[in-house]
Amino acid sequence: MKGNTNMNDSIVPIYLLSGFLGSGKTTLLTGLLDNWKSRGLKTAVIMNELGDINLDGQMVGDDVPMSEMLSGCICCTIRSDLSLEIKTLIDEHKPDVIVIESTGAANPMEIMDGVTEAALYCKIELKAVITVVDGPELLQRNRNGKGKTFKLMREQIKCATKLLLNKIDKLEPDELVEAQQLLREMNAVAYMIPTIRCKVDDWAALEGTAEDVILTSSGQKEHEHSHDGGHHHTHEHVMVMTHYMNGAVDSEKFEAFLKQLPDHVYRAKGIVSFSDTASRFLFQYAYRETDFIRITPQGDVNDVAVFIGEHFSKEMVLEELLKLEHQESTE
Numbered sequence: 001m002k003g004n005t006n007m008n009d010s011i012v013p014i015y016l017l018s019g020f021l022g023s024g025k026t027t028l029l030t031g032l033l034d035n036w037k038s039r040g041l042k043t044a045v046i047m048n049e050l051g052d053i054n055l056d057g058q059m060v061g062d063d064v065p066m067s068e069m070l071s072g073c074i075c076c077t078i079r080s081d082l083s084l085e086i087k088t089l090i091d092e093h094k095p096d097v098i099v100i101e102s103t104g105a106a107n108p109m110e111i112m113d114g115v116t117e118a119a120l121y122c123k124i125e126l127k128a129v130i131t132v133v134d135g136p137e138l139l140q141r142n143r144n145g146k147g148k149t150f151k152l153m154r155e156q157i158k159c160a161t162k163l164l165l166n167k168i169d170k171l172e173p174d175e176l177v178e179a180q181q182l183l184r185e186m187n188a189v190a191y192m193i194p195t196i197r198c199k200v201d202d203w204a205a206l207e208g209t210a211e212d213v214i215l216t217s218s219g220q221k222e223h224e225h226s227h228d229g230g231h232h233h234t235h236e237h238v239m240v241m242t243h244y245m246n247g248a249v250d251s252e253k254f255e256a257f258l259k260q261l262p263d264h265v266y267r268a269k270g271i272v273s274f275s276d277t278a279s280r281f282l283f284q285y286a287y288r289e290t291d292f293i294r295i296t297p298q299g300d301v302n303d304v305a306v307f308i309g310e311h312f313s314k315e316m317v318l319e320e321l322l323k324l325e326h327q328e329s330t331e
């Protein structure tokens, strides 16, 4: 903190990133960080993952202060700690801006409460709730029955002040119109932009003003999620499986394994070492698509695979993984 003469009298803007699992929140975070950095702003990040390790953190540079809230969802287990996290980040790092990336299964209303609480003892302002929407997924979930997951998606859309309709490269023109209309029905006021890989040209429009947060958060009254007595969780049907890898696996066999995951696993990611390449990879899987990025992990990071889905067989996934590991150790 030497030489930091920041009086810290200014109000620290907070941005909340929300969106369903795999919609593109981390992709957007990377863009926001680059943008703020290029303007000389120091950003701090609060990340929350459902599961016990934070993989998205690997995508954030060493120079960005980051606080990780793991094992659970900000809104339920550690909601009151969120305000403390915010205060600690401000005291220790004096950031110009804070961004909170919430787990895809979180209800942003609860996180907004935590941010509001923090405002009691530090100078912060929730500037925008940015919800990233997976275009194809929205249309599909809207057509095929409207279960709990769809409800959660709608909550995230409803309380947004900024909506990114993402993955439009996977939509036909008429589907794009349909998705835009659907978003407008759910949220008539938010600023909305269609994007591919969350690419935004007008960052200023995304940063927005505080007024629109207040405007939409008044919708909170309609919101039935209660933490007293009933304790309804909007995401109790979401399952997570974490497996720490026991060794390297073959890259092609691993990719084939990902592509054959049960339908109910809608998200997987992790860090793997391949027996046929020298470096480690961050892998991503969302809706039948895989993505591999070569990485040099920060600090001591284990090889691990995390699977998120609704009621899938953890045993079956584990069995397949062990088979892949075993094949390599015996060859």
Ligand SMILES: Nc1nc2c(ncn2[C@@H]2O[C@H](COP(=O)(O)OP(=O)(O)OP(=O)(O)O)[C@@H](O)[C@H]2O)c(=O)[nH]1
Binding pocket: 019, 020, 021, 022, 023, 024, 025, 026, 027, 028, 056, 103, 104, 166, 167, 168, 169, 170, 195, 196, 197, 198, 267, 284, 285, 286, 290, 291
């Ligand atoms: N085709 C396509 N793929 C995209 C687009 N945006 C993101 N992706 C891919 O979708 C996957 C998920 O993106 P992330 O940014 O990690 O999504 P996320 O919301 O942070 O995921 P979680 O943190 O797991 O909830 C990655 O493999 C991205 O490369 C897009 O516009 N089009």
